[in-house]
Amino acid sequence: MADGAMAAINSNFLKLKAGYLFPEIARRVKAYGEAHPDLAARIIRCGIGDVTEPLPPAVVKAMHEGVDEMASRESFKGYGPEQGYEFLRQAIVDNQFANLGITADEVFISDGSKCDTGNILDIFGQGNTIAITDPVYPVYVDTNVMAGNTGDADEKGAYAGLLYLECNAANGFVADVPTQKADIIYLCFPNNPTGAVATRDQLESWVKYAKQNDSIILFDAAYEAFIQDPAIPRSIFEIDGARDCAIEFRSFSKNGGFTGVRCAYVVIPKSVTGKASDGSRVPLHQLWSRRHSTKFNGASYPVQKAAAAVFSEDGKKQVAALIEHYMGNAKLLREAASAAGLPVFGGVNAPYVWVGCPKGLSSWDMFDKMLNEAQVVITPGSGFGSAGEGYFRISAFNSRANVEEVCRRLKSLVA
Ligand SMILES: *Cc1c(COP(=O)(O)O)cnc(C)c1O
Numbered sequence: 001m002a003d004g005a006m007a008a009i010n011s012n013f014l015k016l017k018a019g020y021l022f023p024e025i026a027r028r029v030k031a032y033g034e035a036h037p038d039l040a041a042r043i044i045r046c047g048i049g050d051v052t053e054p055l056p057p058a059v060v061k062a063m064h065e066g067v068d069e070m071a072s073r074e075s076f077k078g079y080g081p082e083q084g085y086e087f088l089r090q091a092i093v094d095n096q097f098a099n100l101g102i103t104a105d106e107v108f109i110s111d112g113s114k115c116d117t118g119n120i121l122d123i124f125g126q127g128n129t130i131a132i133t134d135p136v137y138p139v140y141v142d143t144n145v146m147a148g149n150t151g152d153a154d155e156k157g158a159y160a161g162l163l164y165l166e167c168n169a170a171n172g173f174v175a176d177v178p179t180q181k182a183d184i185i186y187l188c189f190p191n192n193p194t195g196a197v198a199t200r201d202q203l204e205s206w207v208k209y210a211k212q213n214d215s216i217i218l219f220d221a222a223y224e225a226f227i228q229d230p231a232i233p234r235s236i237f238e239i240d241g242a243r244d245c246a247i248e249f250r251s252f253s254k255n256g257g258f259t260g261v262r263c264a265y266v267v268i269p270k271s272v273t274g275k276a277s278d279g280s281r282v283p284l285h286q287l288w289s290r291r292h293s294t295k296f297n298g299a300s301y302p303v304q305k306a307a308a309a310v311f312s313e314d315g316k317k318q319v320a321a322l323i324e325h326y327m328g329n330a331k332l333l334r335e336a337a338s339a340a341g342l343p344v345f346g347g348v349n350a351p352y353v354w355v356g357c358p359k360g361l362s363s364w365d366m367f368d369k370m371l372n373e374a375q376v377v378i379t380p381g382s383g384f385g386s387a388g389e390g391y392f393r394i395s396a397f398n399s400r401a402n403v404e405e406v407c408r409r410l411k412s413l414v415a
Contacts, residue, residue, distance in 0.1 A: 010146065010148075012145055012146050012147070012148045012150075013145075013146060015145050015150065015151075015152050015153060015159070016142055016145050016146070017153055017157055020383065021138070021379070021380070021383035021384075022047075022048065024383075025047055025367070025377065025379065025380075025383075028367070028368070028371060029043065029045075029371065029377055032371050032372065039375055042375040043371075043375045043376075043377060044375065044376050044377065044398075044402050044405060044406055045377045045398075046333075046376060046377060046378055046379075046394045046395050046398060046402075046406055047377040047378055047379045047395065048379075048395065049192060049193075049351075049352070049395055049397065050259050050397060051253070051254060051257045051259050051326075051397050052397050052398050052399060053257060053322055053325065053326075053399075054257065055256070055257050055258075055261070055306075056256065056257065056309075056310070056314075056315055056318035056319055056322065057314070057318060058309045058310075058312050058314040058315035058318055059256060059257075059306045059307075059309045059310060059315060059318075060306075061309065062305045062306045062308065062309035062312075062315075063261075063302045063303070063305060063306035063309075065305060066301055066302030066303075066304075066305035066306065067302050069301070069302075069305075070301065070302065077301045079297060079298060080298040080299075080301055080304070081298060082292055082293040082296055082297060082298050083105075083107075083108050083109065083289070083292060083293070083298075084107065084108065084109025084110075084265065084298065084299065084304060085109070085301070085304050086104060087304075087308055088109055088304045088307055088308045089104040089105070089107040089109065089265075090104045091308045091311045092104075092107050092250075092265060092311075093107060094311075095311040096224075096234075096235070096250070097235060097237060097267070100235060100237040100238060101237070101243060101269075102237060102243075102267055102269065106267055106268055106269050106270060106285065107265050107266075107267055108265060108266045108267075108268065108288060108289070108292050109263065109264075109265050109298070109299050109304060109307075110263075110264050110265060110266065110292075110296065110299060111262040111263065111264065111299050111303075112251065112253070112262050112263075112264045113220065113222050113249045113250065113251035113253070113264040114139055115264075116249050116264055116265075116266045117137075117139055117140060117143070117186075117218065117220060117249055118139055118143035118146075119291070119295070120218060120247065120266070120288070121143055121144065121147045121149070122291050122295075123274075123284060123287040123288055123291055124184060124216075124274065125274075125277075126148065126149070128149065128183035128184050129161075129163055129180070129181065129182045129183050129184070130144050130149055130150075130161075130162055130163065130182065130183070130184050130185075130186075131162075131163040131164075131165055131178060131182035131184070131185040131186065132144075132162050132163070132164060132165065132186050133164075133165045133166075133167050133175045133186065133187070133188070133191075133385075134158075134164045134165065134166050134167065134384075134385035134386060134387040134388070135167065135193055135194060135381060135384030135385040135387055135388035135391075136186070136188075136384055136385050137188055137192050137193075137220070137384075138384065140186040140218075141159065141162070144159075144162065145159060149161065149162075150162055156386045157385070157386065158385075158386065163178060163180060163182050164385070164387075165178060166387045167191075167194060167196070167387060168387060169343070169345070169356075172196060172345075173191065173194040173195075173196035173345060173346070173354065174189075174196050174197075174198050174199075174202050175187075177205050177206060177208075177209040181213045181215070182213065182215055183213075183214075183215050183216065184215060184216050184218060185206070185210065185215055185216070185217050185218065186218045186220070187206065187217055187218070187219050187220070187236075188219075188220040188221075188222070189203075189219070189220075189221065189223075190223040190224070190226055190227060190346075190349050190350035190352075191223075191346070191350065191352075192222070192223065192350075192352060193352055193354060193379065193381065193384045193388065193393040194345060194346050194352070194354040194391075194393075195330075195345060195346015195347050195348070195349070195350035195351070195352040195353060195354050196345065196346055196350070196354075197227060197229070197232045197348075197349045197350065198232075198233070199231070199232065200231065200232075200233050200238070200239070203233055203236060203238075203239045203242075204239055204240075206239075207236070207239045207240070207241045207242050207245060207246070208241070210245040210246070211241055211244065211245055214275075215245065216245060216246070216247065216272065216274065216284070217236060217242070217245055217246040217247070218246075218247050218249070219235075219236040219246050219247065219248045219249065220248075220249045221234065221235060221236070221248055221249065221250050222249065222250065222251045222253065222254055223254055223350050223351065224250065224255075225254065225255035225319065225323055226254070226255075226323060226326070226327060226349060226350050226351050227349045227350075228327065228348065228349050229348070229349055232349055235248060236248050237267070237269070243269040243271050243272070244269075244271050244272060244273075245272060246269075246272065247266060247267065247268050247272060247284065248266070248267040249264070249265075249266055249267075250264060250265055250266075250267070251263070251264035251265075252264060252307050252310060254351070255310065255319050255322070255323065256306075256307065256310045256315075256319060257322065258303075258306075258307070261303055261306065262299070262303060263299055263303050263304065263306070263307040266288065268284055268285045268288050269285070270283055270285045271283070272284045272285065274287075325400070326351045326396045326397060327351070327396070328400070329351075329396040329397075329398055329400065329403040330346075330347040330348070330350070330351055330352075330353055330396035331347070332403050332404065332407050333347060333353045333394050333396060333403060333406065333407060333410075334347040334348070334353050335407070336406070336407035336408075336410045336411055337353060337355045337394070337410060339411055340410055340411050340413070341358075342355050342356055342357075342358065343355065343356035344356075347396065351395065351396040351397055352393050352394070352395060352396065353393070353394045353396065354381070354391055354392075354393055355391060355392055355393075355394060356390060356391055357390050357391065357392060361390075362380075362382065362389060362390065363380035363381045363382040363383070363388065363389055363390060363391060363392055364380050364382065366378070366380070366392050367379075367380045367392065369413070370392075370410075370413070373413050374406075374409040374410065374412075374413045375409070376406050376409055376410070378392045378393065378394050379392060379393040379394075379395070380392055381393060394406070
C-alpha cells in the first residue's frame, strides 16, 4: 500500500508539548520515595487540584434515590434530554443566576467543565485571535493547539499565534485588557492557579473591551463557590452587557466534590452571536445546542439528581461547610507562607495559595526543596506558563491535619 493511502492524523497534536507538569511531579515524587523509603510515608501532597472530602450527605442520598428509581419499571429512565433535565437546569437558574436574566433553556448540563471548555472550540471557526492568560489552566491552551488555532511552541513553551496576557504581582494576577484585538478571550475567576479574583470594575473593563471588539469571553467560574467577599462578582452575567458577549462555564466538581462523579454546565445566553462566513450573525446558543445533541447524550440521571441536591436546604448547608473547611485550610496556608517570609497571593476567595519562591530559587528548585527537606508536594508555577516562573501553588484541598502539618514544615523549612 502506498503511503498516501494511510489514514492521515490531525498533525496539530504533534505540536503539543508532552503533558509535562503532573507526570514530571509524579516522576520526582516516586524517585524521592524510592531513594528515601524511610521518609516516603511522610510525603503530603498539596499539588493536584482535586478535592479530598467525601460527597455531602444530601448528594449521596439523592444519588441513591436516583439509582433506586432506575431499578424499577415504573420509574426507570433511559436517554434523558441531551441538554439536561429541566429540574436541574431550573434549580441552577433559581439558585445561581437569580435576577441575572438567564433562563433554564440557556443552561446545558454536561459531564465536566474540562470537556466543555475544550469542546466549545467546535462552534468557532478558524483564524480567530485567541487571548489566554499566563499563567493559565493548561486545557485552554492545549485544546486550541489541537484545533489548529496556533503555530508551534517556542523553547519557553509559548505557542505562535496565541495572544498571551501576562499576569504578575504588578497587576495582582488579573490581566489587563490588551491593546490588540482578540476574538476569543479565556478568563478564569477565581483563578486556577493563582487564586486571584477580578473586581467588578475589572470585569466591566473586559465586557466593554469584548463589546468594542466584537469578541467572546469564555468565563470559567469553576471556583465561584469559594468567593468570600460579597463585592466580588460570582458570574460574568452580573456585568451589564455580558449577556451579549460571554459564555460561562460552571462545575459541581469543586463545590460539591463531584470530581469523580462528573457534572457541570455551560450557560450560553441566546443573545451571544458570532459571525458566519457570509457576514451574518448567528447565535452561539443554536450552534452549541446542535453540537451538544449530536455529540453528547446527556449526563447520567442519578448524577443529575445528585447535582440538584446541592441546591436543597441540606445540600446548601453541607456545601457551605465544605467550602468553609477548604477556605480555613487556605487561611492557615497563607499565614504559614507569610510567616516564612514569602510573598503570598490568592487563598482569600479561592482554594489556591500562590506563593513567591525564596530569592534565587526557580519554581522547580522550590519544588525539589519542599520535597527533599519537608516531604511536601507543591505545584511549580512555571508549569502553568512562563509568567508563573518563580512561584508555586499550594492547594487547600486537603484534610485539616495535613494542612496543619504542612504549615509546621513550611515555617521550619524557610525560617
Ligand atoms: C477543576 C477545574 C474545572 C472543573 O473541571 P471538571 O471537568 O468539571 O471537573 C474547570 N476549570 C478549572 C480552571 C478547574 O481548575
